[in-house]
Amino acid sequence: MSESSGLIRGLEGVVAAETQLCDLDGAHGRLAYRGYDIADLARQASFEEVTYLLLHGELPKPAQLDALVVALTAAREIPGELVQAFRLMPTATDPMRALQAAVAMLGMSDPEATDNAHAANVRKAVRLTSQLATAICAHHRVRQGQQPVAPVAGLSHAGNFLFMLTGERPGPAATRAFDASLTLYAEHELNASTFTTRVVTSTQSDMHSAVAAGVGALKGPLHGGAGEAVMRTLLEIGEVANVDAFAERALAEKRRLMGFGHRVYKAGDPRAAILRGMAEEACRQSGQFKWYEMAVKLHERIGKAKGLIPNVDFYSAPLFYSLGIPVDLFTPVIAAGRIAGWTANIVEQHDDNRLIRPRAEYVGPKRRDWVPKERR
Ligand SMILES: CC(C)(COP(=O)(O)OP(=O)(O)OC[C@H]1O[C@@H](n2cnc3c(N)ncnc32)[C@H](O)[C@@H]1OP(=O)(O)O)[C@@H](O)C(=O)NCCC(=O)NCCS
Numbered sequence: 155m156s157e158s159s160g161l162i163r164g165l166e167g168v169v170a171a172e173t174q175l176c177d178l179d180g181a182h183g184r185l186a187y188r189g190y191d192i193a194d195l196a197r198q199a200s201f202e203e204v205t206y207l208l209l210h211g212e213l214p215k216p217a218q219l220d221a222l223v224v225a226l227t228a229a230r231e232i233p234g235e236l237v238q239a240f241r242l243m244p245t246a247t248d249p250m251r252a253l254q255a256a257v258a259m260l261g262m263s264d265p266e267a268t269d270n271a272h273a274a275n276v277r278k279a280v281r282l283t284s285q286l287a288t289a290i291c292a293h294h295r296v297r298q299g300q301q302p303v304a305p306v307a308g309l310s311h312a313g314n315f316l317f318m319l320t321g322e323r324p325g326p327a328a329t330r331a332f333d334a335s336l337t338l339y340a341e342h343e344l345n346a347s348t349f350t351t352r353v354v355t356s357t358q359s360d361m362h363s364a365v366a367a368g369v370g371a372l373k374g375p376l377h378g379g380a381g382e383a384v385m386r387t388l389l390e391i392g393e394v395a396n397v398d399a400f401a402e403r404a405l406a407e408k409r410r411l412m413g414f415g416h417r418v419y420k421a422g423d424p425r426a427a428i429l430r431g432m433a434e435e436a437c438r439q440s441g442q443f444k445w446y447e448m449a450v451k452l453h454e455r456i457g458k459a460k461g462l463i464p465n466v467d468f469y470s471a472p473l474f475y476s477l478g479i480p481v482d483l484f485t486p487v488i489a490a491g492r493i494a495g496w497t498a499n500i501v502e503q504h505d506d507n508r509l510i511r512p513r514a515e516y517v518g519p520k521r522r523d524w525v526p527k528e529r530r
Pocket of ligand 1: 375376380409411412413416
């Protein structure tokens with residue numbers, strides 16, 4: 155930070171918005187959505203209830219939850235043109251790039267795309283939450299040369315996601331674990347992608363444009379892309395017996411270890427603690443317990459050597475892997491959860507908007523005379 159200009163690199167510690175959505179206590183490792191502790195929500199609420207809570211401020215009464223489930227279910231279909239567009243994309247395209255394009259395209263067919271009124275934004279949030287899930291699964295099927303699996307009514311949002319991904323009805327344990335993962339990823343204050351959605355929103359652009367930008371921010375390995383990188387690290391290590399040698403090498407090379415460290419949490423990420431238990435259970439169920447064991451060993455080794463804490467993306471990697479989610483879909487899955495928070499933040503920003511437009515400290519050359527081409 156430069157004293158003269160007040161420059162704060164990475165906006166660390168800067169408070170840039172008021173929010174009623176997320177209470178993040180980094181010093182004590184605590185997190186709550188609208189006052190409800192994340193552990194209670196992950197263990198007891200469905201993702202649909204969390205979506206309602208974030209959008210409306212209170213947990214839904216049974217009739218309110220039923221109405222949301224009906225609205226989410228009704229919005230599951232995506233336009234045929236979007237599936238056609240998936241077919242035209244190179245099969246090697248990163249699913250996050252495809253998702254970003256998909257969100258922009260969904261904006262082309264949404265009847266209220268440019269209506270920024272509160273009620274219209276809430277309706278769009280519900281539609282986009284549903285359609286985003288369908289788009290991720292449809293793109294995955296198409297890139298593999300398969301037909302998309304049509305969504306089914308009667309399955310929860312989480313259950314339907316796994317169904318559209320695999321074509322098979324998921325068991326209750328997998329559905330529950332996936333549902334809780336969506337909840338754990340649903341909201342996290344002004345993380346980079348949510349801040350991005352707010353910046354776009356602050357120009358009075360619209361929800362689809364803001365979410366497409368948020369998808370772009372989430373893609374990076376310092377943000378949502380970390381989970382995928384964690385799994386690639388575990389796959390690179392291969393066996394529990396190799397963890398120590400890997401850790402030693404990584405520490406000697408001063409490698410940035412994905413899934414470790416956090417800008418705000420210093421005492422521990424409460425989501426990681428919950429995901430650790432879920433990963434243990436899922437890895438045991440899948441018969442691939444070694445991924446959990448490797449993660450624990452790496453966590454202990456890196457924690458001891460560098461004092462770094464595992465963040466949300468560390469234990470979600472072995473969890474998602476044992477749920478059968480392809481590694482390059484880990485970040486899209488995070489987007490499928492974070493859409494609840496992104497859209498709630500967009501609603502909140504629109505409701506009390508001021509253009510977000512910070513300053514930069516100029517450190518380039520002093521003012522100088524123009525030099526014509528022949529004299530350069
Ligand atoms: C999340 C993250 C970007 C936060 O970073 P930040 O607040 O900008 O912190 P910095 O990058 O300034 O790091 C501070 C110190 O911790 C070290 N550090 C932080 N995270 C580290 C990691 N994952 N591996 C190795 N060292 C790390 C840095 O090298 C730095 O050390 P130094 O002061 O000796 O140079 C960072 O911890 C990181 O890159 N983690 C890996 C990516 C990841 O898991 N992202 C998901 C976040 S939920």
